[in-house]
Amino acid sequence: MRKWVYLFFLIGLLYWGEAVGGSVASVRASASLNAISSHSEASSQGDWGAVALPQSAENDHLARTASATVALTFDDGPQPNFTPQILHVLQQYGVHATFFCIGSQVQAYPAIVRQTVQGGNVVGNHSWSHPNLTTLSSAAIRQQLSTTSAAISQATGSVPTLFRPPYGATNETVRSIAAQLGMVQILWTLDTRDWQRPGVAAIVNAALTSARNGSIIILHDGGGDRSQTVQALPQIISGLEQRGFTFTTV
Numbered sequence: 001m002r003k004w005v006y007l008f009f010l011i012g013l014l015y016w017g018e019a020v021g022g023s024v025a026s027v028r029a030s031a032s033l034n035a036i037s038s039h040s041e042a043s044s045q046g047d048w049g050a051v052a053l054p055q056s057a058e059n060d061h062l063a064r065t066a067s068a069t070v071a072l073t074f075d076d077g078p079q080p081n082f083t084p085q086i087l088h089v090l091q092q093y094g095v096h097a098t099f100f101c102i103g104s105q106v107q108a109y110p111a112i113v114r115q116t117v118q119g120g121n122v123v124g125n126h127s128w129s130h131p132n133l134t135t136l137s138s139a140a141i142r143q144q145l146s147t148t149s150a151a152i153s154q155a156t157g158s159v160p161t162l163f164r165p166p167y168g169a170t171n172e173t174v175r176s177i178a179a180q181l182g183m184v185q186i187l188w189t190l191d192t193r194d195w196q197r198p199g200v201a202a203i204v205n206a207a208l209t210s211a212r213n214g215s216i217i218i219l220h221d222g223g224g225d226r227s228q229t230v231q232a233l234p235q236i237i238s239g240l241e242q243r244g245f246t247f248t249t250v
């Protein structure tokens with residue numbers, strides 16, 4: 001049954017990739033495909049498959065009336081000030097998200113990571129110290145990922161199965177080492193550029209105008225002052241809900 005649900009979603013994504021056209025759309029579609037096909041158990045059952053509508057500029061109005069699903073993701077935490085605020089907003093709205101955590105931060109703030117998981121969110125591996133992994137030796141890449149997974153496991157009791165490379169910088173070596181450690185690589189399809197601190201309205205606008213069925217939205221709870229992200233989040237969630245979107249973890 002579940003296989004059929006995913007099959008419908010994959011078909012929808014492929015159709016969408018065709019409709020939007022261009023290499024960027026193809027890359028985005030394949031990133032989503034990778035995210036979904038390789039990590040079925042974390043998705044809310046049925047959410048992704050029930051909404052395999054083709055998306056394009058012409059039928060954008062469909063997204064406002066039909067059911068469609070997006071995933072919110074947060075990078076670079078845990079951060080003792082901003083992560084709990086984000087968890088609080090998510091809890092208020094009954095929404096779950098995926099957090100790609102930095103190992104050294106997990107080691108420093110294990111209770112926040114535990115709280116993240118207890119709130120129904122998913123925690124993934126974002127390397128130990130946020131280097132560009134493509135510049136490192138295989139041994140150093142493995143070290144970055146395995147120490148982070150160990151820290152997450154120690155904090156939460158479970159080993160992460162998702163991995164996002166810092167800066168989205170990856171290659172076959174990085175991807176395969178992650179796979180050897182039991183993790184599937186997850187990139188994103190919608191960058192709100194909240195890390196540039198462009199203002200709350202700009203972050204909200206980026207999310208609301210670019211969201212499509214199956215979008216993986218990247219936001220940040222760590223790595224700097226994320227107060228704009230915290231302020232934007234309620235408007236992003238309510239705005240997407242008004243447009244007919246529901247939320248799932250990756």
Ligand code: ZN
Nearest residue numbers: 075076166167
């Ligand atoms: Zn990052």
